[in-house]
Amino acid sequence: MMEKMIFGRYIPGDSFVHRLDPRSKLLFVFAFIVIVFLANNTITYVLLLAFTIGVILLSRIRLYFLINGLKPVIFLMIFTFLIHILFTREGTVLIDWGFLKVYEEGLKQGIFISIRFLVLVFMTSVLTLTTSPISITDGVETLLGPFKKVKLPVHELALMMSISLRFIPTLMDETDKIMKAQMARGSDLSAGSLKDRLKAVVPLLVPLFVSAFKRAEDLATAMEVRGYRGGEGRTRYRQLKWDVSDTLAIASLVVMAVLLVYFRN
Numbered sequence: 351m352m353e354k355m356i357f358g359r360y361i362p363g364d365s366f367v368h369r370l371d372p373r374s375k376l377l378f379v380f381a382f383i384v385i386v387f388l389a390n391n392t393i394t395y396v397l398l399l400a401f402t403i404g405v406i407l408l409s410r411i412r413l414y415f416l417i418n419g420l421k422p423v424i425f426l427m428i429f430t431f432l433i434h435i436l437f438t439r440e441g442t443v444l445i446d447w448g449f450l451k452v453y454e455e456g457l458k459q460g461i462f463i464s465i466r467f468l469v470l471v472f473m474t475s476v477l478t479l480t481t482s483p484i485s486i487t488d489g490v491e492t493l494l495g496p497f498k499k500v501k502l503p504v505h506e507l508a509l510m511m512s513i514s515l516r517f518i519p520t521l522m523d524e525t526d527k528i529m530k531a532q533m534a535r536g537s538d539l540s541a542g543s544l545k546d547r548l549k550a551v552v553p554l555l556v557p558l559f560v561s562a563f564k565r566a567e568d569l570a571t572a573m574e575v576r577g578y579r580g581g582e583g584r585t586r587y588r589q590l591k592w593d594v595s596d597t598l599a600i601a602s603l604v605v606m607a608v609l610l611v612y613f614r615n
Contacts, residue, residue: 359478359479359519360478360479360480360481360482360483361411361479361480362482363409363410363411363480365408365409365410365411365480366408366409366595367405367408367409367410367476367480368409368410368480368481369593369595370480370593370595370596370599371489371590371591371592371593371596372481372485372486372488372489372590373489373492373493373590373592373596374592374596374597374599374600375477375480375481375489375599376477376486376489376490376493377493377600378599378600378603379473379474379477381600381603381607382470382473382603383470383473385603385606385607385610386398386466386469386470387466388607388610388611388614389462389466389610389614390462390614390615391613391614391615393613394609394610394613394614395462395465395466397606397609397610397613398465398466398469398606398610399465399468399469401469401606402468402469402472402473405473405476406472406476409476409479409480411476411479411480416472416475416476420468420471423471426467427464427467427468430460430463430464430467431460431461431463431464432460433460434456434457434459434460434463435452435456435457435460436450436456437456438453438455438456438459438460439451439453439455439456440453440454440455440456441453441454441455441456441458442454444457478515483512483513483515483516484512484588485588486508486511486512486515487508487509487511487512488508488588488590489590490507490508490511490512491504491505491508492590494507494508513569517562517565520565521558521562524558524561524562525554525558528554528557528558528561529554532550532553532554
């Protein structure tokens with residue numbers, strides 16, 4: 351499952367989404383997270399799903415690859431779906447098995463919330479898959495630039511975010527290697543009682559934390575020997591440029607928001 355994790359990974363490419371300015375992509379995703387909550391009926395959720403698929407096609411990222419990346423979070427989606435089915439008791443009764451009753455509104459809300467969760471995961475994944483960590487850092491730092499006037503450490507916050515995104519897939523790969531090494535030594539992480547499973551996790555966590563601290567120390571040493579002293583006086587090799595395509599991307603999101611407001615109940 352670890353090799354299926356896609357959040358935090360970057361895939362180089364030359365698609366329309368890859369060429370967008372990181373600032374426009376960040377604004378796009380943040381605004382999309384907000385307008386998702388405007389959907390409240392079948393038409394609006396179909397529009398959201400179609401819009402998300404269109405963005406995926408423009409990014410030239412295989413939909414199969416994104417679906418595989420959902421496997422680490424599929425349990426959360428199923429759990430949310432079941433919660434709505436079991437505890438929403440409105441509308442017509444579709445299934446009546448005595449102790450179990452499934453209502454029409456519960457089924458509808460479970461599907462809607464699952465779609466909302468799906469499009470959010472897809473859209474945020476497209477952001478990280480089509481934008482390099484250094485570009486995300488530059489974009490976040492530029493967008494938060496006005497907060498420098500109130501002494502907010504914008505550069506440091508952007509750098510922390512970039513490093514965190516970069517190390518998510520690295521730590522996942524490291525976890526996968528440690529699990530395979532433990533299994534090769536006879537450790538079984540999936541058998542036994544809950545207490546036995548928790549005990550089996552300890553030999554996994556210890557080398558993982560040691561490896562994480564070692565990587566952090568190596569990164570800090572590398573930044574120090576290269577003369578890193580924070581954001582003061584630093585220049586950028588890559589200059590951000592807002593293009594017509596970035597304006598079109600934001601405009602498409604505005605149109606989408608208008609459609610959601612128009613078609614919502």
